[in-house]
Amino acid sequence: MPTRVLVEYIDEHRDRFGVEPICTALTAAGTQIAPSTYYAAKTRAPSARSVSDAATTTLIEKIHAENYGVYGIRKVHAELRRQGHAVARCTTHRLMRSVGLQGVSRAKGPRTTIPGSGPDTRPDLVQRAFTATAPDQLWVADITYC
Structure with a gap:
């Protein structure tokens, strides 16, 4: 974890717990930070x-x-x-x-199919029963590729 994040975390909780106990707890949790590192980061001039x-x-x-x-x-x-x-x-x-700044692109977005808003005028000739008892009784086609 970056030192900057740790310093911000310690700043948030130092009034309640103190710097040294927080550093001890963070070190026990696997994140190495010494109190001297915290104080050095606080007094260091910005890069x-x-x-x-x-x-x-x-x-x-x-x-x-x-x-x-x-x-x-x-x-x-x-x-x-x-x-x-x-x-x-x-x-x-x-x-x-x-x-979070970005420019405006001239490229158009992805073109998708826009469904029609009118009524579905195609009759359902098989009443949604797509099973046939013998060959050549019911032919069903998929036109979604069109």
Whole structure:
């Protein structure tokens, strides 16, 4: 389990149980975390990647909103490059996915059969009895492939 998740969990319950007992219980459950790891994670400055990601995510959200939410990864990445921000396309993809942004696709969805709304005018000639007592008495065909 990532340290970030463990730190958030400890933060939620530290007032009730304390840091050391929570770390002991987590270690007994198979998740190794020491109290010193928790305190180090709390006092550590944010990483360069997280700071950069936060700034880039703000720009991506702005570009996406300015273009009515229709720009996808390719166009958002191109717009970032035009504005002078050197961001990799995979980073743009990762950040857009993390905040739930996606473009609008021109492709049509899957075409399915739309059933008719009128009455079924075909008569049921065999009254749903599909068994015959001898050969060549009842012929049934399946036209679902049409």
